[in-house]
Amino acid sequence: MPINAPIVTGHQFSEGSGENVTAGKLNRQFVLGYAIIPTPIKISQGGTGADTAAGARTNLGLGAVPLAVSVGGTGVATAPAGTHLVVGAGTAAQTFIKINLTAIAAPTATDDSASGYAVGSVWVNVTTDQSYVCVDATATAAVWVQTSPSMPKNGIDGLEHQWASVTQVNVFAGKCRDSTDTFDIVLSGTQALQITASGANGLDTGVEAADTWYAIHVIADTSGVNATATLLSTSPTAPTLPSGYDVFRRIGWVRNNTALDFLNYLIVKTHGRDRFVHWAEDGSTLVVLAAGTATTPTAVDCSDYVPPTSHWAKFSVLYNTNAAPNTATFRPTGSGISASGWVVAPGVVTTNKMIVAQDLEMNSAQNLDYALTSASDALDLFVLGYEDNL
Numbered sequence: 001m002p003i004n005a006p007i008v009t010g011h012q013f014s015e016g017s018g019e020n021v022t023a024g025k026l027n028r029q030f031v032l033g034y035a036i037i038p039t040p041i042k043i044s045q046g047g048t049g050a051d052t053a054a055g056a057r058t059n060l061g062l063g064a065v066p067l068a069v070s071v072g073g074t075g076v077a078t079a080p081a082g083t084h085l086v087v088g089a090g091t092a093a094q095t096f097i098k099i100n101l102t103a104i105a106a107p108t109a110t111d112d113s114a115s116g117y118a119v120g121s122v123w124v125n126v127t128t129d130q131s132y133v134c135v136d137a138t139a140t141a142a143v144w145v146q147t148s149p150s151m152p153k154n155g156i157d158g159l160e161h162q163w164a165s166v167t168q169v170n171v172f173a174g175k176c177r178d179s180t181d182t183f184d185i186v187l188s189g190t191q192a193l194q195i196t197a198s199g200a201n202g203l204d205t206g207v208e209a210a211d212t213w214y215a216i217h218v219i220a221d222t223s224g225v226n227a228t229a230t231l232l233s234t235s236p237t238a239p240t241l242p243s244g245y246d247v248f249r250r251i252g253w254v255r256n257n258t259a260l261d262f263l264n265y266l267i268v269k270t271h272g273r274d275r276f277v278h279w280a281e282d283g284s285t286l287v288v289l290a291a292g293t294a295t296t297p298t299a300v301d302c303s304d305y306v307p308p309t310s311h312w313a314k315f316s317v318l319y320n321t322n323a324a325p326n327t328a329t330f331r332p333t334g335s336g337i338s339a340s341g342w343v344v345a346p347g348v349v350t351t352n353k354m355i356v357a358q359d360l361e362m363n364s365a366q367n368l369d370y371a372l373t374s375a376s377d378a379l380d381l382f383v384l385g386y387e388d389n390l
Contacts, residue, residue, distance in 0.1 A: 097117075097118050097120050097121050098115075098116040098117050098118065098121055099121055099122045099123070100121075100122075100123045100124065101122070101124045101126075102124070102126060103123055103124060103125050103126065103127075104125065104126060104127045105125060105127065105224030105225065106123075106125055106128075106130065106132065106144075106222070106223065106224030107123045107132050107134070107142070107144040107224065108142075108144075108223040108224060108225065109140060109141050109142050109143075109223075110140055110142065111123070111134075111142055111144070112137050112138060112139045112140060112141070112142035113137040113138065113139050113142070114139045114140075117134050117137050117142065118134065118137045119134055119135060119136065119137055120133065120134065121133070121134040121137070122134075123144060125224070127186075127188060128175075128184075128186040128188065129148065129186075130146060130148045130184070130186070131146070131147045131148040132144040132145060132146050132147060132148075133145055133147050146184075150177070150184050151175060151176060151177045151184050152177075153177070153181055154177055154181055154273065155176060155177050155273075156174070156175075156176035156177070156249070156251070156272075156273055156390055157174050157175055157176065158172060158173055158174020158175065158187075159171060159172065159173075159174030159175070159176055159187060159218060159251045160172050160174070160267050160270060160275070161193075161216055161251065161252050161254075161267065162265075162266050162267065163254070163262060163263075163264045163265050163266065163280070164192065165262070166256075166259075166260075166261035166262050167194055167195050167196050167261075167262065168192055168193065168194045168195070168262070169193050169216065169254050169262065170190055170191070170192055170193070171187065171190065171191045171193055171216065171218065171230045171251070172187075172190050173187055173188055173189050173190060174186075174187055175187065176218065176249045176251065176390075177249065178220065178247035178248060178249050179237070179247070179248055179249050179250070180247070182247075183220065183222055183247050185218050185219075185220040185228060185247060185248075185249055186220075186228060187218055187228045187230075188228070191229065191230050193216065193230040193231075193232060195208050195214070195232055195256070195260075195262070196208075199231075199242040200219065200226075200229035200230075200231065200242045200245070201229050201230050201231070202231070202232065203231075203232045203233075204231050204232065204233040204239045204240040204241070204242075205233075205240040208256065208260055209234075210256065210257070210258050210259075210260055211255075211256065211257060211258055211304070212234060212255065212256060213234070213253055213254075213255050213307050213308060214232040214233065214234060214253065214254050214255070214256070215232070215233050215234070215235060215236040215239065215250050215252075215253055216230065216231075216232060216250065216251050216252040216253060216254060217230065217231040217232075217233060217239050217248045217249060217250050217251065218230055218231075218248065218249055218251055219231050219239075219241055219242070219245045219247065219248045220245065220246075220247050220248070221244050221245050221246060221247075222246055222247055223246075225244060226244040226245060229242075229245070231248065232254070236250045236253075236308065236309055237250075249390075250309075250390065251390060252267075252275060252277075252388060252390075253277075253307040253309075253388065255304075255305070255307070263279065263281055263285075263305075264279070264280040264281055265277055265278065265279055265280055265281075265385075266278055266280055268385070273389055273390045274387060274388070274389050274390075275387070275388045275389075275390065276385065276386075276387055276388075277385050277386055277387075277388055278384065278385040279305065279383065279384060279385055283316065283382050286305055286382045286383045286384070287380065287381070287382055288300055288301065288302045288304070288305065288381050288382070288383055289370070289379060289380060289381040290380055291378045291379070291380060292370060292372070292378065292379040292380070292381075293372060293375045293376075293377065293378055293379075294370065294371060294372060294375075295371055295372055295373070295374065295375050296371055297331065297333075297369035297370070297371050298369060298370060298371065299333045299367045299368070299369055300333075300367065300368055300369070300370060300381060301365075301366070301367055302362055302366045302367065302368065302381075302383055303365065303366040303367070305383035305386070306362065306366040306383060306386045307366075307386065307388065308366070309388065309389070310362075310366070310386045310387055310388050310389075311332075311361055311362050311363070311364065311366075312359060312360070312361055312362070312386065312387040313359070313360060313362065313366075313383055313384075313385065313386040313387070314357055314358070314359050314360075314383075314384040314385050314386070315357070315358050315359075315360050315381050315382060315383060315384060316355065316356075316357055316358075316381070316382040316384055317354075317355065317356050317357075317358050317379070317380075317381060318353065318354075318355050318379070318380035318381075318382070319353065319354045319355075319356075319377065319378075319379055319380075320353050320377060320378040320379070321353075321354065321374075321377050322374060322376045322377060323373075323374065325373070326372065326373040326374050326377055327344050327372075327373050328344070328370060328371070328372050328373075328377070328379050329342035329343065329344050329370065329371050330342055330343045330358075330360050330368055330369065330370050331343075331361075331368065331369050332361050332362050332363040332367075332368055332369070333362070333363045333365070333367035333368055333369050334363055334367075335363065335369075342371075343358065343360060357384060
């Protein structure tokens with residue numbers, strides 16, 4: 001029978017060796033030049049045979065199977081550059097969809113059908129290692145969905161920062177979710193942030209004010225047009241974003257003094273969203289209580305050295321006691337905690353001094369209460385650093 005005729009179930013034909021080839025089901029075709037084989041054709045009695053169209057073509061010396069051969073088509077050997085292949089169904093022709101595997105920014109609404117993109121187009125931002133797929137290619141209104149894994153909820157990785165000069169802090173590479181927990185902000189390298197500059201990588205608005213806390217933010221443009229940047233603002237929750245930027249996340253604080261100089265600090269420990277900041281200033285600069293003698297709960301304002309979002313700080317406690325049983329006690333101002341629940345620094349021998357590093361809790365205004373057993377005692381408090389939860 002002709003080799004391209006239908007092979008009927010049970011029908012056999014012989015090659016020169018006398019070995020029989022058996023078809024599996026009705027109307028399977030075996031066509032020299034290319035193969036359309038819904039299920040494998042196997043040699044029933046010995047021989048090398050093949051279970052796939054590609055294997056059959058190789059055994060017949062016909063080379064590799066062309067890409068996306070539609071029923072009745074001739075196929076092509078390669079896809080055009082900058083595209084990927086969509087295999088046609090039935091008698092449909094093969095289709096090539098534009099892709100971008102070397103982008104340096106995220107796709108935007110104008111990366112659309114007019115630019116050659118279609119539903120299913122893939123986009124890879126090699127700068128941020130993020131990938132996207134087009135789900136709507138409407139002209140000027142294209143919609144791209146991020147397919148690469150995103151940060152965990154409210155997550156942050158890296159983005160530590162450090163004092164560089166009296167006018168600059170350096171923000172190091174890292175990534176985080178934005179303040180609305182909907183977008184990943186990625187900073188690919190160290191960025192200098194200067195209070196003397198305006199806008200991106202500077203102060204968000206106005207001029208520098210003395211004795212002021214400035215929130216450190218990373219900012220991004222979800223369209224990918226503008227590079228990720230940093231920003232200083234007096235607001236931890238609503239900075240004035242430069243034109244072209246639409247998302248942000250606070251990653252820390254910096255404070256200046258009366259001379260408009262940033263106080264020196266460093267981050268000594270990072271644990272998830274918690275950052276432990278240590279002051280690198282002379283202790284005399286960091287005094288919040290000098291020779292306190294109050295015997296009833298008295299507030300101490302620590303807000304010069306503990307930022308608005310922090311409620312825990314590490315203090316150096318210098319306690320001058322005149323009797324061994326005497327104590328100094330602490331609590332968050334306004335907490336109503338009883339004396340037995342306060343943190344207690346016990347006195348030592350008569351007319352001696354005790355110096356300890358103590359973690360103490362404050363209220364939302366960064367105030368704490370202290371009280372001494374005796375008015376003849378004296379207490380000094382210095383802020384060594386604070387905990388910042390991002």
